[in-house]
Amino acid sequence: MSIEIRGLTHIYDADTPFARIAIRDIELTIDDGEVMAIIGHTGSGKSTLVQHFNGLLRPSAGSIKIDGVEIGRKGVDLRNIRRKVGLVFQYPEHQLFEETVWDDVAFGPRNMGISDEEVKSRVERALAAVDVDAVLAERSPFELSGGEKRRVAIAGVLAMEPSVLVLDEPTAGLDPRGRQELLSQIEEWQKQRNLTVVFVSHNMAEVARLADRLVVMHQGEIVMEGPPKTIFAERERLEAIGLGVPDMTALMQRLRAKGWDLPASALSVPEAEKAIMAVLAKETRVGTGADT
Numbered sequence: 001m002s003i004e005i006r007g008l009t010h011i012y013d014a015d016t017p018f019a020r021i022a023i024r025d026i027e028l029t030i031d032d033g034e035v036m037a038i039i040g041h042t043g044s045g046k047s048t049l050v051q052h053f054n055g056l057l058r059p060s061a062g063s064i065k066i067d068g069v070e071i072g073r074k075g076v077d078l079r080n081i082r083r084k085v086g087l088v089f090q091y092p093e094h095q096l097f098e099e100t101v102w103d104d105v106a107f108g109p110r111n112m113g114i115s116d117e118e119v120k121s122r123v124e125r126a127l128a129a130v131d132v133d134a135v136l137a138e139r140s141p142f143e144l145s146g147g148e149k150r151r152v153a154i155a156g157v158l159a160m161e162p163s164v165l166v167l168d169e170p171t172a173g174l175d176p177r178g179r180q181e182l183l184s185q186i187e188e189w190q191k192q193r194n195l196t197v198v199f200v201s202h203n204m205a206e207v208a209r210l211a212d213r214l215v216v217m218h219q220g221e222i223v224m225e226g227p228p229k230t231i232f233a234e235r236e237r238l239e240a241i242g243l244g245v246p247d248m249t250a251l252m253q254r255l256r257a258k259g260w261d262l263p264a265s266a267l268s269v270p271e272a273e274k275a276i277m278a279v280l281a282k283e284t285r286v287g288t289g290a291d292t
Contacts, residue, residue, distance in 0.1 A: 001032055001066065001067045001084060001085075001163035001164050001196055002029065002030060002031055002032050002065075002066075002067060002068075002196075003028075003029070003030040003053060003064065003065070003066055003085075003164065003196070003198075004028075004029050004063075004064070004065040004068075005026050005027065005028040005029070005052075005062070005063070005064050005065075006027060006062055006063050006064075006065075007025055007026070007027065007061060007062030007063065008023060008025070008026040008027075008028075008049075008052065008059050008061070008062035008063070008064060009021065009023060009024050009025060009026070009059065009060050009061040009062050010022045010023050010048055010052065010057060010059060010060050011060040014060055021220055022045050022048040022220055023045040023048050023049050023217075023220045023221070024220045024221055025062070025221070026049060026062070026221070026222060027222070028215065028222065028225075030164075030196060030198060031196070032194075032196055033194050033195070033196055034196055034197075034212050034213065035190055035196075035197045035199075035210055035211050035212045035213075036197070036198050036199075036211060036212065036213045036214075036215060037198075037199055037200075037201055037206075037207040037210065037211035037213070037214050037215070037228075038050065038198065038199070038200045038201075038214075038215045038217060039200075039201060039202070039204070039207055039214060039215070039216055039217070039243060040216060040217035040218055040241075040243070041218065041241060041242040041243065044217040044218050044219060044220065045217050045219075045220040045221075046168075046200045046217055047090065047168055047200060048220075049217070050087065050166050050168060050198060050200060051087070052064050053066070053085050053087065053164070053166050053198065054066075054071075054078075054081055054082045054084075054085040054086075054087050054166070055071050055072075055076075055078040055081050055082065056087065058072055059072050066081055066084060066085060066164075067084065067163075069081070079111075082160075083108075083112065083160050083162065084162055084163050084164060085162055085163070085164040085166060086157035086158070086160055086162035086164065086165050086166065087157070087166045087168070088150075088153050088154050088157050088165075088166065088167050088168065088170065089153070089168055090168040090169040090172060090200070092146075092149040092150045092152070092153035092154075093142075093149055095153045095156060096141040096142065096149060096152060096153060096156075097141075098141065099140060100137065100138055100139065100140060100141070101127075101132065101136060101137045101138070101139055101140075101141050101144070101152050102123060102127075102137040102138065104141050104152060104156055105123045105126055105127060105137075105152065105155045105156045105159050106119055106120075106122075106123045106159070107156065108156060108157075108159055108160040109122045109123065109159050109160065112160070122159045122161065123155075123159055125158075125159075126155040126156070126158040126159035127155050129155065129158055129185065129189060130151035130152070130154055130155045130158070130185065131151065131181070131185075132148070132151055132152060132155060136148065146173040146174075147173065147174045147175070147178045150170070150172075150173070150174065150182075151182075154167075154170070158189065161193075162195070163195065163196060164195065164196040164197075164198065165186075165189070165190075165195050165196070165197050165198070166197075166198045166199070167186070167197070167198070167199040167200070168199075168200045169200055169201060169202070170182060170186065170199055170201070171183065171201070171203065171206060179203075179206070183206060183209060183210065186199075186210065187210065197210075199211075204232070204243075204244055204245055204246045204249075205246045205247065205248075207228065207246075208228050208232065208246045208248075208249070208267035208268065209267070209268065211228055212227070213225070213226065213227060213228075214226065214227070214228055214231045216231060216238070216241075216243070218241045223241065224237070224238075228265075228267055229265040229267065230265075232245045232246060232249045232265045232267065233264045233265040235249070235250070235253055245265075246267055246268075248266050248267060248268055248269055248271070248272040249264075249265055249266060249267060251272060252264065252265070252266045252272055252275065255276075260276075260279055261279055261282075262275050262276065262279060263275055
């Protein structure tokens, strides 16, 4: 399912002395099945942008189309849009309200008018997908840790079986192991369901791992857009707006500055290791005369 954004502007407190332009003239197309990351400094407009994707916020100007339907028009069934586009907030406690985890995850499917049997099946699949067991499902969501709340909030969205999954800082507050597990699950869901995934993150390593394309925002506007390798090769430009690059990319760029013949934008440890070993092997061959 595609998302088409044209001239999107949002003004908070419009027509008041406190009016503030949060995003301005956004032009963006997100393709069916794509994994796209939105990065930017705090206050750059990332969260404001993604809250338009399911009609939570309405445009002050411009348009947004979900699968060809302009969702800002009067009469559009936003409930149907929100079934297709699932949004998980940065703070999961904002989405949890039922007495038990099970009921919280079941809330969306129940309101879709499907059978009790199908509701049960969807809840079980969603909870299994986020590794929440039956014992935890009977507890109050407000008794859970931050990481558990995040998993339950994601399960509630997955149970709706959306075509688009929007995640605002999905790994915030998780420990390293929890982050890695959740990232692996996101990759698995995307492949199994051919989901379109849009996620906001400040973690450049996560962005490099998951995204097909990056959108860089600064002061409410898109200032860079492209594949991770292309964007992270622009280290100085990113640093000028308060962003960094993945650790492995930074390492490769430092080695290049010292004269190593390495690519400028390796994104992962295996990729960096392979490139460095290739250089070392070449130097060994030259040193022993093997290339002559």
